[in-house]
Amino acid sequence: MSEAASTESIQLQVLDSVIYGAAKAFEYLGIQGQEMLDKVGEGILDYCIKKGFIKRVDDPQQFAFGIVAFFKNNGYVADVEFSQDGEVITLTMRDWSYMPLLSRLRNQNCFLLSCPLCLANNSLRRSNSLGWKAINERVTADGDYTIQFRVVPLSAASNVPPEPYNMSNVKAESNRGKRIGLPAFEATEYGLARAFDYLGAQAQLLLDNVGSGAVEFLQSELHVQLPKNHRKSLQELSSFYSQGGLADSIDLNLSDSKLEAAFTKYRYAPVLERLLDEGYRLTSCPFTLAARAVLRNAGFAATSMQWRVLDDRNAEMEMELRVAGQEFDEDKIGRMMDSA
Amino acid sequence: MSSEAYTSVAESLEDLEKPVLLALIDPIRYQDAVVGLLRYFTAKVPRGIYVSLNKPFAVLTKSFDKAGIQTGNLFFVDGITNVPAIEENQDHSCLGSGVDLSNLCIGISKAVNRNADEKFIVLDSLSTLLIYNDSRAVAKFAHLLTEKMRRWNASGSLMTVEMNAERDVVSQLAPFCDKVVKI
Numbered sequence: 001m002s003e004a005a006s007t008e009s010i011q012l013q014v015l016d017s018v019i020y021g022a023a024k025a026f027e028y029l030g031i032q033g034q035e036m037l038d039k040v041g042e043g044i045l046d047y048c049i050k051k052g053f054i055k056r057v058d059d060p061q062q063f064a065f066g067i068v069a070f071f072k073n074n075g076y077v078a079d080v081e082f083s084q085d086g087e088v089i090t091l092t093m094r095d096w097s098y099m100p101l102l103s104r105l106r107n108q109n110c111f112l113l114s115c116p117l118c119l120a121n122n123s124l125r126r127s128n129s130l131g132w133k134a135i136n137e138r139v140t141a142d143g144d145y146t147i148q149f150r151v152v153p154l155s156a157a158s159n160v161p162p163e164p165y166n167m168s169n170v171k172a173e174s175n176r177g178k179r180i181g182l183p184a185f186e187a188t189e190y191g192l193a194r195a196f197d198y199l200g201a202q203a204q205l206l207l208d209n210v211g212s213g214a215v216e217f218l219q220s221e222l223h224v225q226l227p228k229n230h231r232k233s234l235q236e237l238s239s240f241y242s243q244g245g246l247a248d249s250i251d252l253n254l255s256d257s258k259l260e261a262a263f264t265k266y267r268y269a270p271v272l273e274r275l276l277d278e279g280y281r282l283t284s285c286p287f288t289l290a291a292r293a294v295l296r297n298a299g300f301a302a303t304s305m306q307w308r309v310l311d312d313r314n315a316e317m318e319m320e321l322r323v324a325g326q327e328f329d330e331d332k333i334g335r336m337m338d339s340a
Numbered sequence: 341m342s343s344e345a346y347t348s349v350a351e352s353l354e355d356l357e358k359p360v361l362l363a364l365i366d367p368i369r370y371q372d373a374v375v376g377l378l379r380y381f382t383a384k385v386p387r388g389i390y391v392s393l394n395k396p397f398a399v400l401t402k403s404f405d406k407a408g409i410q411t412g413n414l415f416f417v418d419g420i421t422n423v424p425a426i427e428e429n430q431d432h433s434c435l436g437s438g439v440d441l442s443n444l445c446i447g448i449s450k451a452v453n454r455n456a457d458e459k460f461i462v463l464d465s466l467s468t469l470l471i472y473n474d475s476r477a478v479a480k481f482a483h484l485l486t487e488k489m490r491r492w493n494a495s496g497s498l499m500t501v502e503m504n505a506e507r508d509v510v511s512q513l514a515p516f517c518d519k520v521v522k523i
Contacts, residue, residue: 025504028502029502032368198370199367200392201420201437202393202468202501205467205468205471209503301471301472302471302472322472324473326477328442328481333441333484334484334487334488337446338449340450
């Protein structure tokens with residue numbers, strides 16, 4: 001197996017902020033939101049294969065084992081126990097890093113699954129025109145999660161979560177201080193940026209929803225204090241994400257028309273470089289998504305974002321801003337249209 | 341799938357001669373919906389204007405050609421390709437990315453006034469405008485555009501992809517359109 005054992009890592013909370021945001025971002029679509037989230041899985045697999053983290057093999061089950069091994073090696077799950085009886089599959093996840101998020105999301109009645117390991121597997125099944133239908137699930141006192149599901153032909157009725165298990169009594173350990181291998185972080189971030197490219201520029205709205213969810217996660221789960229003053233809030237975000245290992249430092253320069261950020265030893269740089277090389281316009285840097293949400297709440301709209309990847313994993317970002325509530329004078333513009 | 345979107349549009353609009361439509365598009369079916377809408381309008385009206393705020397016209401023409409849509413009679417107003425200054429060509433004009441609402445209105449008017457032929461207008465999409473503008477301004481823009489479309493005797497569609505951000509716009513705009521169709 002060629003699944004990369006990671007040498008470099010990043011705090012899990014950095015990734016958690018965006019995958020929590022992703023689950024919240026598609027909640028409005030109901031269960032159909034899972035189909036959108038599963039698109040992230042396509043990008044995860046693509047990145048892993050292109051970077052040689054996972055080998056593509058023809059046998060779907062072996063491929064799925066490869067995906068599991070990749071996430072295990074990157075510290076996302078300690079072990080996955082698998083058994084199959086005909087079409088019924090039973091999976092038990094031990095020390096699964098998604099457990100605290102699953103519990104939190106379920107307790108908010110959000111049933112979408114944004115675990116990167118699951119999204120990658122969902123995507124693999126979809127590519128074989130298969131989905132899954134949950135039969136039941138349970139969580140033990142030590143947080144081991146077991147799900148039993150049936151593999152079914154792909155349809156709108158597949159990829160449906162089980163009858164919601166009551167998670168209010170589940171004491172999932174927080175991910176505070178836990179780390180995840182950089183390859184798994186990179187693959188998930190790449191998947192997120194690429195997933196909605198087919199929608200064109202408007203996909204930024206979806207990523208902005210992810211950013212709002214990330215800010216909600218930081219405030220409610222991690223108790224990061226984001227003051228009303230957006231300048232101070234951006235500094236808080238910069239401290240949080242630097243401490244989490246997204247970059248050694250994130251230096252900001254903010255005016256009313258521009259936000260400039262300089263990232264030193266930026267762990268998102270390999271993803272950014274690949275996205276730019278492949279011609280993708282959207283990016284998924286957790287700091288930037290959260291910063292856009294803070295700026296939007298302060299009444300600014302980002303009209304464009306330019307990135308420069310420098311050497312040695314340093315990068316710069318320039319975001320042009322304008323006040324979002326600019327007036328639109330219908331009469332005046334109507335007259336201009338008549339004489340155009 | 342595109343025939344499903346086409347059928348849904350055609351059935352919804354069968355009694356209307358020059359419909360101005362508000363199309364609410366499921367994000368999962370976006371590409372099929374765009375093709376379905378264009379197929380409907382190109383079959384009814386000889387010329388059309390496609391206002392793209394999402395994808396460069398060069399990308400769109402290729403994908404429309406691939407879907408079997410005649411692009412020869414389409415004029416593209418491109419509000420996404422980065423250009424140093426406004427560019428005008430035979431089949432498209434580029435307004436630059438993140439174009440403001442006033443310049444977008446003027447760009448559309450110029451495209452309409454290129455010739456006197458009957459035409460349709462498709463705006464792709466109001467959702468993109470919500471990235472840079474507040475929903476009140478986008479609603480006013482859309483209101484003005486629908487009013488002008490009627491004055492120009494043009495049919496067409498304003499598209500909005502359901503992104504959880506456009507609810508205000510939809511409720512404000514619905515009364516000014518002949519039909520709201522979910523695709």
